[in-house]
Amino acid sequence: MASETDKIFSEFKEHSVAEFFKKNRQMLGFSGKVRSLTTIVHEYVTNSLDACEEAGMLPDITVEIKELDKEKYWVRCSDNGPGIPQKHLGKALGMMLAGTKFHRYVQQRGQQGIGASGNTMFSQVTTGKPVKFESYYDKKKVAGELAVDFKQNRPVITNETVEETDGSRHGLVVEGEFAEVKYDRSSFSVFEYIKRTALVNPHAMIALVEPTGERLTFPRSIETIPPRPRQIRPHPLGIGTNDLMEFARAERESRKTSSFLQATFSRMSAAKTDELAQMCPEVDFEKSPKNLTWDDCEKITKAIHSDQVKWIAPETDAIVPIGQPQIEKSLQSILAPQFMAVTERKPKIYRGGVPFVVEAALAWGGNAGKKAVSGYNSDIMRFANRAPLLFDAGGCAITEAVKSVEWKRYGIKDFENEQITVLVNMSSVHVPYTGAGKQAIATEDEIMDEVKNAVMEAARDLQRYLHGVTRDRVRVERKKAIMRYVTQLAADLAELSGGKIKAEELEKKLLHLIENKYSNAIEEDDSGDGNIEEEISSQEEEVNE
Amino acid sequence: MASETDKIFSEFKEHSVAEFFKKNRQMLGFSGKVRSLTTIVHEYVTNSLDACEEAGMLPDITVEIKELDKEKYWVRCSDNGPGIPQKHLGKALGMMLAGTKFHRYVQQRGQQGIGASGNTMFSQVTTGKPVKFESYYDKKKVAGELAVDFKQNRPVITNETVEETDGSRHGLVVEGEFAEVKYDRSSFSVFEYIKRTALVNPHAMIALVEPTGERLTFPRSIETIPPRPRQIRPHPLGIGTNDLMEFARAERESRKTSSFLQATFSRMSAAKTDELAQMCPEVDFEKSPKNLTWDDCEKITKAIHSDQVKWIAPETDAIVPIGQPQIEKSLQSILAPQFMAVTERKPKIYRGGVPFVVEAALAWGGNAGKKAVSGYNSDIMRFANRAPLLFDAGGCAITEAVKSVEWKRYGIKDFENEQITVLVNMSSVHVPYTGAGKQAIATEDEIMDEVKNAVMEAARDLQRYLHGVTRDRVRVERKKAIMRYVTQLAADLAELSGGKIKAEELEKKLLHLIENKYSNAIEEDDSGDGNIEEEISSQEEEVNE
Helix, strand or coil, rough: CHHHHHHCCCEEEECCCHHHHHHHHHHHCCCCCCHHHHHHEEEHHHHHHHHHHHHCCCEEEEEEEEEEEECCCEEEEEECCCCCCCCHHHHHHHHHCECCCCCCCCCCCCCCCCHHHHHHHHHHHHHCEEEEEEEEEEEEEHHHEEECCCCCCEEEEEEEEEEEECCCCCCEEEEEECCCCCCCCCCCHHHHHHHHHHCCCCCCEEEEECCCCCCEEEEECCCCCCCCCCCCCCCCCHCCCHHHHHHHCCCCCCCHHHHHHHHHCCCCCHHHHHHHHHHHCCCCCCCCHHHHCCHHHHHHHHHHHHCCCCCCCCCCCCCCCCCHHHHHHHHHHHCCCEEEEEEECCCCCEEECEEEEEEEEEECCCCEEEEECCECCEEEEEEECEECCCCCCCCCHHHHHHHHHCCCCCCCCHHHHEEEEEEEEEEECCCCCCCCCCCEECCCHHHHHHHHHHHHHHHHHHHHHHHHHHHHHHHHHHHHHHHHHHHHHHHHHHCCCCCCCCCHHHHHHHHHHHCCCCHHHHCCCCCCCCHHHHHHCCCCCHCCC | CCCHHHHHHHCCCEEHHHHHHHHHHHHHHHCCHHHHHHHHHHHHHHHHHHHHHHHHCCCCEEEEEEEEEEEEEEEEECCCCCCCHHHHHHHHHHHEEEECCCCCCCCCCCCCCHHHHHHHHHHHHHCCCEEEEEEEEECEEEEEEEEEEEECCCCEEEEEEEECCCCCCEEEEEEEECCCCCCCCCCCHHHHHHHHHHHCCCCCCEEECCCCCCEEEEEECCCCCCCCCCCCCCHHHHHHHHHHHHHHHHCCCCCCCCHHHHHHHHCCCCCCCCHHHCCCCCCCCCCCCCHHHHHHHHHHHHHHCCCCHHHHHHHHCEEEEEEEEHHHHHHHHHCCCCCEEEECCEEEECCEEEEEEEEEEEEECCCCCCCCCCCCCCCEEEECCCCEEECCCCCCHHHHHHCCCCHHCCCCCCHHHCCCCCCCCEEECCCCEEECCCCCCCCCHHHHHHHHHHHHHHHHHHHHHHHHHHHHHHHHHHHHHHHHHHHHHHHHHHCCCCCCCHHHHHHHHHHHHHHHHHHHHHHHHHHHCCCHHHHHHHHHHHCCC
């Protein structure tokens, strides 16, 4: 046994997170040629939008793509954001799990500290080249080349230069060469990604220079800077025993457990800590938080989650949804639908205390939906913190929630084949992505329910509209059917009357009657006020007869 | 600008991979209470099966689960494998991205070095407790408790003891307490997971002791140890420029590029390196591999992938599929279907050179399919290297390939609502999982095609069978229809004949005639030999008339 066991474990090795993602690059979204290129652009654009938002600036972002060789492209992304200071550039672009976003409780598109470093990794792996950067800030221009040392997960900067500037320019430029990628305009492409990003970021100007040289500009449709996302303290209902332990161990200022709790969590008043203290007589709320045991923390957590304690809902001004007018404006300009309905819901929480807001919109007719071989397919546009989710639709809470809606109840007989676009945006301080590629939202019950409710709310508006449309259509069909027989009927009646009635006159009278009847139909029909669906289907049956 | 930029980056921090997965535990499969418990069992059982396989042992694995409190369970997994040596225990159970599997080119269930450490993390985060271990090997028993230091991604071992034993026992026992989990018997449960694991590992004995105390044993159905997976050298078509660079830099033995290539890759003969050398006149194949530049490697890689060079297919004896007889035996014992078809395909490659084998089976009738509110739904059982994939079905290559089959062509009119189970197992030295939770296979074209072909091959057998079934059914229906009128017909004819024919006699004769006709029907029908589908549908129309 001995030698066998030793032999098996003779190859025991440790690996860096950079090596892990290099080998499993599909987990970062680098799988498939078109998708890989979209992932590259996604990571850079996301960072640019976040940086501008945090600095309170209106983003101007330009993405340029050139074809170098078969399945080999040059990508450059430049923004007018705050730039990145010299000492942080390496880690920001060449070290995985390093960044400003990972540990903060604030709404941002990026949240893992992998994205841009993943791009650097992909450039190295596919072309052997580092990426190039220029950072403009503080009357300085720092430029250079940057690679990842995979074994150490450390950045390697070369050819770095620092120049003085007049300070008029600020922002970041990153460019790199990438192979095993492909540019097209399919539904998973850079083009679609940027179009959708523009759709939900009406305050951003985004330009795309395609490999053909064509320049597409998605201009700003609003000039107001969205409120800057604010970092908030976590809500007590959102934490578990382990979180409480970690906060307690890291505490530097509060001397007592009671003051620590008030300083650490939102909605935690002195009265609330007293209430908790009474519920946990075994825990000494006067002692230092550093001395809290797991057992203590477990008791406090249980008290927090007990039905006896009522909590004020989480602060929500840290969450910045897109807003109904912005969504309407964007949908109108991009899809020009025949009808649209937008719902803006109140903040909710998931996992007990993580606040989030769902916005949903339905667009029907016009350029909504996806063109299919015959007719149209429905289209679900998913967004998280205003970033488009193009991939992994299958396992996403948004897709599953939208598909779980009983569309028939809202007059949509076959949702899959309807000319309809459903837009859903989830905003939160922490979006529970299913993978590091950030393309799908985990199917948490509260999120699923909220998305479904938001979509159903919009669907009710659509139903009302469609009821009108259907009725109009039914009326037109009926009229047409009768019209077809009017001339014959008039002639027949004229003959029957033995010449007493003139066919032409009768036809005129009949036509007049029909016109009147069908233009007054709305008022008459409405007086009935029965079940809308039944009405529609019985009307349709009439037409078919 | 200055202060603003500085402020934004003042919170720049680095994080360990353990912290990353602690915050994003859903990426490891820890989302949802039932799923989390299944993930725990999955990681331990997978490790046990891999260890036994590598040591050439028939696995005996016991999983015990007890309910400690509401949504809090105790889980213990013990095996009869080789055990883990003392010096590796910490890293194996308490350090992410450490292990024997990550860097090896060999077929295994685990391949990332995260699993068991993820369980330790989950125990700590939900209950504050370390896991306990006992490792039996080399006439020794090493026992202790183990936690992860998240900040450092390092194991912390406490209360470790080492005892001498008589060496009769070997294997590993791990137990831990886990909260925020739930036990049930749903389709995503531990129960289902173990049932499916047993299905594709007929050489393993797996026992599950449920929280109720009930002990379920899935006995071995074959006593032969499957061939031990062999580590193979990578195939040239499976590597990119970067891989070649890394191999070249790590090379310690070969002095020349030509000998390095032959030593590193499979199917790389001296003749092949000569061929490559001729195609890359700029590259000196006599120089040390250490001096190869990216440019050199790119040229060599391009030559390798050019159409001019013909390669022998990858070695495939390193891949150990389940095997047709084993699958049939397992399906029979677990689903007892009315019909089944199993296809075993030849090895294929994806991404140019990673070998894989797909096996597919269809089971129809019996206990196949999933019971639904009314009737049945089809069931797709996915496996990768004999480990069940229960979650994230939506984005998985297997699901998408199975759904892309035109089932109607095979006599399955409505696949979703058919009482059918489709089993697919992909075996490979590297399965391209979409996430660290290892629950879905990336939709690589070659894998999709191969799965589809394997399933269609099995579907053709099913079609032939169903044709028979339909014909039988049609015959029975026809017979029944005629039988209903026989008595009346006989009486009517008797009356018409004016008493010359006796009704009873005629009825007898008619019945005899019908019996004969319908038992000889198969031979007669077969002589027609037209399009099977048309035949079926025309027969059905006859019945309907």
